[in-house]
Amino acid sequence: GAGVSQSPSNKVTEKGKDVELRCDPISGHTALYWYRQSLGQGLEFLIYFQGNSAPDKSGLPSDRFSAERTGGSVSTLTIQRTQQEDSAVYLCASSLDLSTDTQYFGPGTRLTVL
């Protein structure tokens, strides 16, 4: 079946611009996660959604980062006034529900801020 999909696969933007990254989780998965992977680094948790509940934003690095999830499915991660240090691969993952540990990742969006 279809896995987690993300778009765009690559995004190049200028410093100070806003960007939107999209994630479409596996059908039927109610939990959705965003992680950030900086060059040569491990994955850093950003934000978590479970169904229509309020998200866990504890990993967001600054108030320039926000995310929403419409209808309990597709999620958008927005970065306002991008900075060069925001350059990274942004990965989305989903899991079946709150009690399921296994997370399945999408291919990621590579963001480059010039």
Add this chain to the structure above:
Amino acid sequence: GENVEQHPSTLSVQEGDSAVIKCTYSDSASNYFPWYKQELGKGPQLIIDIRSNVGEKKDQRIAVTLNKTAKHFSLHITETQPEDSAVYFCAAKRTGRRALTFGSGTRLQVQP
């Protein structure tokens, strides 16, 4: 919070040899330990996972062992093949915590 350390950072083996990657974790309450394989330009792919009530798990050429007392777990790949070349990440999580905590990754290169 949880801290996961992974080593080595790079590993080169000859085709057919075994490869071992080790991780240690800090939170004794962690009870779920997945391993992911990430190929260039792709997202991490789950290859095997283990829970704290099990000491070892195997799936064909890969196996994971867990030592809860020492708080470390290892990935073992036998009969390595060139297509095993990738970056491997370990992770840890405890019940009730949403996010996985990842190690920094091991770049495995299998020389033909």
